[in-house]
């Protein structure tokens with residue numbers, strides 16, 4: 001372990017790092033589509049039916065997630081005033097609608113149903129190590145979310161997944177989205193610690209790099225299909241050693257349990 005000093009606060013990314021958005025969203029889309037297609041009270045145009053039988057719901061889940069990534073990555077806090085801050089919920093509804101239109105699926109669900117389906121992002125199942133691992137870590141550190149998800153969404157996820165956090169911190173608190181520095185710096189300030197006393201735990205090297213640029217220590221948890229950096233870039237990052245703690249896929253007890261173990265906590 002090469003963490004220069006034991007951090008006081010552990011902040012975690014949430015989507016993909018703590019919760020397995022992919023399997024939850026795929027299942028939910030698949031089920032919602034078959035419910036709609038089976039409904040005897042709905043008249044769905046035959047072209048939409050045909051499109052729905054062809055579509056890959058895992059691919060839709062990925063497009064939906066990509067749209068969120070683009071949305072947060074390109075969000076410019078200076079270009080909007082705080083009252084017009086667009087929430088992740090709003091984004092999810094609009095993005096799903098656009099994906100449906102683009103794939104000839106407009107009409108499979110009513111607008112109300114699209115809104116309801118979009119709330120699945122509040123009820124994502126955690127990876128198996130997340131709840132027990134966070135419980136151990138929360139016993140020894142100040143723990144907090146550090147996510148682009150809206151505060152109520154994060155509270156719902158924490159409740160749904162029995163995730164032990166001392167604080168729920170959202171990018172929403174700072175009117176910006178990660179990787180904008182104001183989010184990492186604002187979070188440290190909100191917790192009353194220096195950035196150097198914080199470690200970010202995430203499954204995305206881009207997030208860690210931005211946090212590190214703000215003075216944070218960094219913990220990487222590999223998760224299946226989560227890294228957007230190429231395997232070459234990932235290997236290079238590992239070799240360069242700028243990530244302070246690197247937890248490989250299926251290493252030791254896995255994910256957060258392995259983080260707890262490396263910090264000397266009993267598993």
Ligand SMILES: *[C@@H]1O[C@H](CO)[C@@H](O)[C@H](O)[C@H]1NC(C)=O
Pocket residue numbers: 031034035038
């Ligand atoms: C929809 O109908 C199909 C075929 O009858 C069935 O296999 C499937 O379980 C149904 N799905 C739901 C959600 O009712």
Ligand SMILES: *[C@@H]1O[C@H](CO)[C@@H](O)[C@H](O)[C@H]1NC(C)=O
Pocket residue numbers: 087089150151152153172
């Ligand atoms: C966060 O999302 C909830 C609904 O999920 C919404 O009621 C709330 O207004 C959102 N927060 C902000 C600041 O828009």
Ligand SMILES: *[C@@H]1O[C@H](CO)[C@@H](O)[C@H](O)[C@H]1NC(C)=O
Pocket residue numbers: 138139163164165166
């Ligand atoms: C996390 O730790 C804090 C501080 O010890 C405690 O107040 C809180 O109840 C814990 N959270 C959970 C969900 O156990």
